[in-house]
Amino acid sequence: MLDIGTGQDAVWALAAARAGARQVWAVEVIPQSARIARKTIEEAGFADRVTVVEGLSTEIELPEPVDMCVSEIIGTLGGSEGAGSVLRDARERLVKPGGVFIPHRSATTAVALDLGSAGRGEPLGFPPLVFRYVEDVFASVGRPFDLRVVLEGLQDNPKARERAYLSGPVEVEPLEFNGDLNPEGVDGAELTFTRAGTFSGLALGMRLWVAEDDEPIDSLVQPSSWTPVYAPLSAEGLPVRPGDRFEFDFTTTLSDDGVHPDYALTGELHRPGGPAAPLSWGSTHHGDGFRATPFYRSLFPGPGGP
Ligand SMILES: C[S@@+](CC[C@H](N)C(=O)[O-])C[C@H]1O[C@@H](n2cnc3c(N)ncnc32)[C@H](O)[C@@H]1O
Known part of the structure; x- marks a missing residue:
């Protein structure tokens, strides 16, 4: 599972781990948020299954494509934070064909x-x-x-x-x-x-x-x-x-x-x-x-x- 823009609380990454995801990649571009997310995940006891990747999702590689991508990068105008291009890139490079995206639309x-x-x-x-x-x-x-x-x-x-x-x-x-x-x-x-x-x-x-x-x-x-x-x-x-x-x-x-x-x-x-x-x-x-x-x-x- 991939969480794009996990933020300092890593909410969706942790929710996925709690729901049984085997491996979660929690990607975050803001270094301080990525650092805090790492600590939050460790304290929650999920460091073995949730890995924080610091960087832009459009610039990182994953060892293998994932089944599911969760994100919250929707803007005040739907696409204004870049959800269209960021999630199209995720689909082309980081998610398996037929993999599921949340949100849907x-x-x-x-x-x-x-x-x-x-x-x-x-x-x-x-x-x-x-x-x-x-x-x-x-x-x-x-x-x-x-x-x-x-x-x-x-x-x-x-x-x-x-x-x-x-x-x-x-x-x-x-x-x-x-x-x-x-x-x-x-x-x-x-x-x-x-x-x-x-x-x-x-x-x-x-x-x-x-x-x-x-x-x-x-x-x-x-x-x-x-x-x-x-x-x-x-x-x-x-x-x-x-x-x-x-x-x-x-x-x-x-x-x-x-x-x-x-x-x-x-x-x-x-x-x-x-x-x-x-x-x-x-x-x-x-x-x-x-x-x-x-x-x-x-x-x-x-x-x-x-
Ligand atoms: C609105 S916050 C959502 C945080 C958290 N997922 C939540 O739902 O509370 C969006 C986060 O996505 C990060 N972000 C936006 N685009 C990104 C990208 N392409 N790659 C990595 N992080 C990104 C931002 O730095 C920010 O921390």
């Missing part, structure tokens, strides 16, 4: 959003504690950039979702870990507005099927470790009515590191009696723009204001 989800209603008119921004993390991220990358931001307060509040979500959800970026696994692709999708409101962008989430027959974890509507990401499309917002449609293509390509995806979305808002309004959004893994759009200029006001 993930998808990125999108729903039309009225940002003003989501925030109840409060100004956009980061809570002070979170802003300290933003500064740490900028310091570690060496420069500020337009990082992806999440929408707090919707998952555990059905009333807030009712105000903010203007349509039902659609799925894009399907990742079939036990099937035809394509980390890159273009997915056409269409959202039909079910409520009147001001369309400002999309809330992007993920659905995760741990096993094939499970109900998925759905980050757009359930509190979880994953929080919806905001994809801004219109700074002023566009008035919409029930029955209006937003048609779009969602493109996933692997970034310059060959593992993490770059995302791009282009679409058109269709309202009766008016011309189609073109709208687009993009977010690259190694993006270098800062304050590049009105949304990010209002989030990070410069010395002269937005």
Whole structure:
């Protein structure tokens, strides 16, 4: 059995050993987490059957292919942490043909959003504690950039979702870990507005099927470790009515590191009696723009204001 990204607690590696796995390879790229995992496994009494391998799963070799691969490298957008390319590599090199992958499937989800209603008119921004993390991220990358931001307060509040979500959800970026696994692709999708409101962008989430027959974890509507990401499309917002449609293509390509995806979305808002309004959004893994759009200029006001 292979646990990709075992983390310091080696939870899945230890669960597999307890369930009777003969040999478990627990792979972890962060040296400190790998060290702590080794100690955790020793203390749990499984050092004879669980071996910690420090490194990237895409760069290690195993003495023989395994029957099963468990991992938790699903992102706030399903593939954003590289699950598609990492698990495709595992399938090609580290897992026996017909071997089983847990989780079974993930998808990125999108729903039309009225940002003003989501925030109840409060100004956009980061809570002070979170802003300290933003500064740490900028310091570690060496420069500020337009990082992806999440929408707090919707998952555990059905009333807030009712105000903010203007349509039902659609799925894009399907990742079939036990099937035809394509980390890159273009997915056409269409959202039909079910409520009147001001369309400002999309809330992007993920659905995760741990096993094939499970109900998925759905980050757009359930509190979880994953929080919806905001994809801004219109700074002023566009008035919409029930029955209006937003048609779009969602493109996933692997970034310059060959593992993490770059995302791009282009679409058109269709309202009766008016011309189609073109709208687009993009977010690259190694993006270098800062304050590049009105949304990010209002989030990070410069010395002269937005
Ligand atoms: C979200 S944590 C999950 C930790 C633990 N498995 C759990 O479920 O609590 C993801 C872990 O995977 C590691 N990781 C991500 N991609 C990896 C890769 N390709 N090879 C090895 N470790 C990886 C990260 O360093 C991190 O520790």
